Amino acid sequence: MKIGPFALRSPVVLAPMAGVTNVAFRTLCRELELAREGTVSGLYVCEMVTARALVERHPVTMHMTTFAPEESPRSLQLYSVDPVNTYAAAKMIADEGLADHIDMNFGCPVPKVTRRGGGAALPYKRKLFGEIVAAAVRATEGTDIPVTVKFRIGIDDAHHTHLDAGRIAAEEGAAAVALHARTAAQRYSGTADWEQIAELKQHVTSVPVLGNGDIFDAGDAIAMMDATGCDGVVIGRGCLGRPWLFAELSAAFAGRPIKTPPTLGEVTRIIRRHGELLTDHFGEDKAMRDIRKHVAWYLHGFPAGADLRRGLALVKTLSELDDLLAQLDPDVPFPRAAEGPRGRQGSAASVSLPDGWLDDPDDCTVPTAADVMHSGG
Template sequence: MPTATLPDRLVLGDVEVDTPVVLAPMAGVTNAAFRQLCAEQGAGLYVCEMITSRGIVEGDRTSLSMLTFAPNEKIRSVQLYGVDPRTVGEAVRILCDAHGVDHVDLNFGCPVPKVTRKGGGAALPWKATLLGQILTEAVEAARPYGVPVTMKTRKGIDDDHLTFLDAGRIAEDTGCAAIALHGRTASQHYSGRADWSSIGELKAAVSSIPVLGNGDIWEASDAVAMVEQTGCDGVVVGRGCLGRPWLFRDLAAAFSGRTVQELPTLGEVMHVMRRHAELLGDWLGEERGCVEFRKHVAWYLKGFRAGSRVRENLGKVSSYAALDALLAELDPSEPYPVSELGTPRGRQGSPKRVHLPDGWLDSRELAGSVDAAAEDATSGG
């Protein structure tokens, strides 16, 4: 279902996002420093790392420490995960009342075995009534504060157990402000290609709230193609921005009809790397920030000719001085490796059998409750 024009903004209840682009939460990546870096590149909705509802309700120190927002985040957006309706509702109230959150997203897309085998993550939407109860509690808890609640899901557990169309109906019926669909099943994990046609199906079935598409957006042109092919109202970007925060600059340009800027040279990439490390240092302190930055080095330098010694040593930096000295050994004029454009980044893996509780697929209704152990802080979707 092609669209004549690209959307130039995203409206979630009373919240308006200048560009219809959402940064997907990624554990250990989308902290306040990374979100600030991305927001410096272009407009969008930048969602913090996923937090469990139980962690919020119980005042877990680690969970609460994740509720840190950058100065340039105009919209405080949090992704929440939970399996118990009342706990999710209470967590939403706390986020709105005590932390001034402007948007809450609920994650039902994690395919990790230790989550799905307890009935959580991407397994939960199979239990349609429970999904509706969780969404209802969240929406009602957020309503007095005028905070929109959205949800993210996958196509289903596998090709024989699809849930996304039911999830779209439930999202509408419970008052969600939008639904995002990752065009893969839980059994696919991050392998193969995302099925954009399922996003188009969902958009055709859901008429009252925005539908966002997720999966295989590696370049701004992919986002444009997804919207044109599916008619979705915006896109959710995850792995495509790893080591490439300027992707949000390109996305902002594409959705506003402007020409996408030229690819950065290695020197420009090095400048972004230094800025990223500095922002992490502002948040965590120089040494810890540099240590945290190490995981990003391979993503930034993917495809460049930087030698193995420099790469290895960059993976050991613990100070700005050490980082600067190593970056000085690289050739700032080296052009961006075009061979990397449009290629997958981050985890991929292969299809896997989805681990589920005994008898989980026998009924769409739940007898009893989901094991509380399903509420694990492992994010994904």
């Protein structure tokens, strides 16, 4: 799959996830793919950052844009509701060499984002959506930085926007589009509607179309591409606690056998490496607070015991992490109970929107205070 000047050996993209896809997690995924398959073949995208915070050089945002020296291409996801801020942020990325690829986020369903007109709410305002995409593309003209766009099916079943969004993004110069096959109202619940990915693929033919939603193993990825004809897949919750998934996907798409899933002993070594990488990025205190949620995902389905799980949920130092992990039985094979969906699911709900948001889809008014937050959901 090709995105702008970048030819990916594997049509696989790591979805940006707030609080997850920092440089530590991306490095771990890349290391495991390299160790298992001898190559790094997909695209690993950093956490979403807001255009406004980037332009203002907010310290937390600047730290979120950290890339490892060996990362290539360096992929950054940008959230914006304003063409002016979008242009300034994309121009800053290009002029200062902050990244090699920009992905635009229009898929966040979190109420604090949609109630201000951002995320998955914004593509309903099709002209404003087009202006934002065009601003990013214009800011990167004359460079090798491709701009891609990710969005959802729409706000809810009565307000689908993905076909217009895909067409507009391609017309404005996006190098690829990606569809999370759920509405904002679904959030992460229910089943992704892969038929909408197939429809988008038929509707948008000038750039690659990627599919996202309910890919939890290599078989799911192959099935999505077979069912929809999409050009690539975007992996989100499926890799939580399973950073070796990208090695499995690399093997599957190359027609190689997928290696046996790791034993509990191998998983504990991966957890330890993850903790070490987080410590390098954040310092030990914040790293250990961050690793706690990952440990719960890593140990999903494994026998661990309530007391040990409780200790890991309160771990404070790398040394303590080592002591707790040493209590796990290293010979336990990867359990079937650890397969399948993971991460947040929740339930469907009405989408919070600004007053009058649905009145005029051609209104170009920039939503008020929709880009104040420094990180999205």
